[in-house]
Structures are given as structure tokens and as C-alpha cells.
Amino acid sequence: MNADKHKTIAEDQVRLVVEVLRMLADPTRIQVLWALRDAEMSVNELAEAVGKPAPSVSQHLAKLRMARLVRTRRAGTTIFYSLENEHVRQLVTDAVFNAEHAGPGVPAHHRADPAVRSLRAQEG
Template sequence: MDADMQDAGLPDEQVELAVEIFRMLADGTRIRLLWELRESECSVNQLAEAVGKPAPAVSQHLAKLRMARMVRTRREGNQVFYRVENDHVASLVRDAIHNAEHASDGIPAHHQSTGSTITAITGSGQRR
């Protein structure tokens, strides 16, 4: 890595793993899969139905996410269930979606459910 990265105090291995995580998040299907897995585990068939993709395609995406250590599996009989690896993965996806909501017009959906939180935080009706 270059001197700037070393000056930042980040080990090269961690930086490379972070880059790989962002590569995994650079795909709409994988974002949708991780969004579905934020709060509960699902089987491949459940995920395929939720994201509107064929099960074999979903399996391929899940295999990539598993190799990147973003999801883990649990086997029950002949069925495999997936879940996010940890809260950090769920937070990455949630934060990316919430940030994207701020780019659109109007009040982001994640602020609408909390009522007047925007006014309480900013002292006005402006988005942040």
C-alpha cells in the first residue's frame, strides 16, 4: 500500500478486506439479499422469492457473500439457512440504504417512522 494508508495506522490486510466488502456491496442483488437477512435468517428459496431471482442465482450470490465472510450458514436437515455474519454487516447495508434515501426528494423513509425526530435533532424541518 502507499504511504498515506500506512500513515493512517490501518493494517494493509484490513484495508484489503474492507475493499472486498465494498466490492460485495456493489451489486443490487447482494444488497437486497443482505437487506432481507438483517433481522432474520432465511433459506435460499425464501430469499429467491423475496428478491425475485431464481434460486440458483441467489445461491451463487450467497456463496460469494459467504466467502467474503458477510453471511454464515446453519444446516437443518437438507436445508441451509443464511444470516448476516454480524451486526456490522447489517449496519453497513442499513446505513447505505438510509444514505441513499437522503439523496431522494422528501423525507427519507427511515425518518418518517420516527415522527418528529428530524425537527428534534436539527431544530427545524430540514433534512440532514
């Protein structure tokens, strides 16, 4: 894409970015992507992890696959899903971490940081 080398982004690339963000604008899809951040999972495993029926999760996975946010691997009769690439992992992680900053207190992702723990101990 080379967006980092230009001050503007080509219109076709902007449309692709908007489509990716649309895919992220659904709570179930965010939960699915979050569940996949560290391991591949089957539809049934994902359904259990996100607390949704397998047919519903399967429909979300189809959309995520069409948007190239997840990929599949077949093992016998089971299909396993994983994140398409490290950029998807980073996008989902950054979105979740950014949302944590909107809440009160120290965001969960900062609590493990030794510098934050030290600062909190000094304040307490």
C-alpha cells in the same frame, strides 16, 4: 481491526475493506443482505423475497459467505442463511439509509421519527 485507534489503516485491512465494498456493489447481493437483516432464510425464501431464480441467489450467497458477510445453519436438508454479525447488519442499513438521503423529500427511515413528523406538520 482497531482502525478507530489509528489515523491510518494497515494496507492489508484496506484491501479487506475494499473487498467487502465490492461484495456490496451488486443489486442482488444488497437485496439479499437487506432481506436477511431481521431473520434467517433459505435459498428458496431469499429467491422469492428478491425476485431472482434460486440458482442465481445461491451463487450470490456463496460469494457473500466467502466474504464472511453471511453464515449458514443446516436443519435437515435445508440450509439457512443469516448475516454474519451485527456489523454487517449496520453496514447494510447505513448504506440503504444513506442512499435514501440522495432522493427527494424526507428519507423513509426518518418518517417514523416523531421529531420529523412534528416538523413536517409545522411546515404543512
